[in-house]
Amino acid sequence: MGFELSFATLAVLLMALLVSAFRILREYERGVVFQLGRFWKVKGPGLVIIIPGIQQMVRVDLRTIVLDVPTQDVISRDNVSVKVNAVVYFRVLDPQKAIIQVEDYHVATSQLAQTTLRAVLGKHELDEMLAERERLNIDIQQVLDAQTDAWGIKVANVEIKHVDLDESMVRAIAKQAEAERERRAKVIHAEGELQASEKLMQAAEMLGRQPGAMQLRYMQTLSNIAGDKSSTIVFPLPIELLQGMAELKSKR
Numbered sequence: 001m002g003f004e005l006s007f008a009t010l011a012v013l014l015m016a017l018l019v020s021a022f023r024i025l026r027e028y029e030r031g032v033v034f035q036l037g038r039f040w041k042v043k044g045p046g047l048v049i050i051i052p053g054i055q056q057m058v059r060v061d062l063r064t065i066v067l068d069v070p071t072q073d074v075i076s077r078d079n080v081s082v083k084v085n086a087v088v089y090f091r092v093l094d095p096q097k098a099i100i101q102v103e104d105y106h107v108a109t110s111q112l113a114q115t116t117l118r119a120v121l122g123k124h125e126l127d128e129m130l131a132e133r134e135r136l137n138i139d140i141q142q143v144l145d146a147q148t149d150a151w152g153i154k155v156a157n158v159e160i161k162h163v164d165l166d167e168s169m170v171r172a173i174a175k176q177a178e179a180e181r182e183r184r185a186k187v188i189h190a191e192g193e194l195q196a197s198e199k200l201m202q203a204a205e206m207l208g209r210q211p212g213a214m215q216l217r218y219m220q221t222l223s224n225i226a227g228d229k230s231s232t233i234v235f236p237l238p239i240e241l242l243q244g245m246a247e248l249k250s251k252r
């Protein structure tokens with residue numbers, strides 16, 4: 001009876017070891033296999049056989065990971081304090097490096113993204129953070145990708161989500177924008193006045209060269225004023241105009 005029990009127990013243990021030797025990896029997974037503590041090979045996907053007690057396997061997901069970078073306090077180059085958060089998209093290209101070269105590649109990439117975000121944005125002014133996000137995204141992505149290459153990580157994209165300012169800075173920016181609009185309006189008005197004065201100068205030169213044109217313009221002004229019946233207007237008549245009219249009459 002004791003022999004039969006021992007045999008049954010041994011059979012169960014052998015079955016358990018046999019079952020534990022088989023692993024199934026999905027299409028997007030790879031297994032980094034260690035044999036007696038030393039790296040052996042990368043296996044998968046599909047059915048993988050592991051020798052219990054001698055070999056150990058660490059699963060690695062090859063899909064793109066979306067990493068939400070926590071809000072960071074950044075001081076811009078023009079000494080403005082802002083709060084910035086971003087999203088980083090990365091994936092594992094080399095499972096062996098991702099497991100051997102760094103303790104936890106997910107945590108390491110997250111910490112590196114936070115420090116890189118502060119370092120890169122701190123080199124730019126506030127206006128650049130607000131208006132040139134595409135260029136800043138590329139700068140951060142390139143810095144991250146270069147530093148995570150040793151871990152077998154590929155940083156595909158970085159997107160800055162929000163750049164938050166305190167209320168006092170928002171009011172200051174609004175005043176600055178209003179002042180800029182007023183400045184542009186004054187410049188446009190001044191340019192209009194300049195163009196109008198140039199046209200008036202050209203008209204005066206033309207009227208000065210043609211006495212008859214001056215007289216016609218004078219008569220047109222009299223006609224425009226006479227159309228206003230609200231008041232009586234005494235309009236002085238220059239001697240030069242009478243002489244010009246007399247000359248025209250004598251020629252006829």
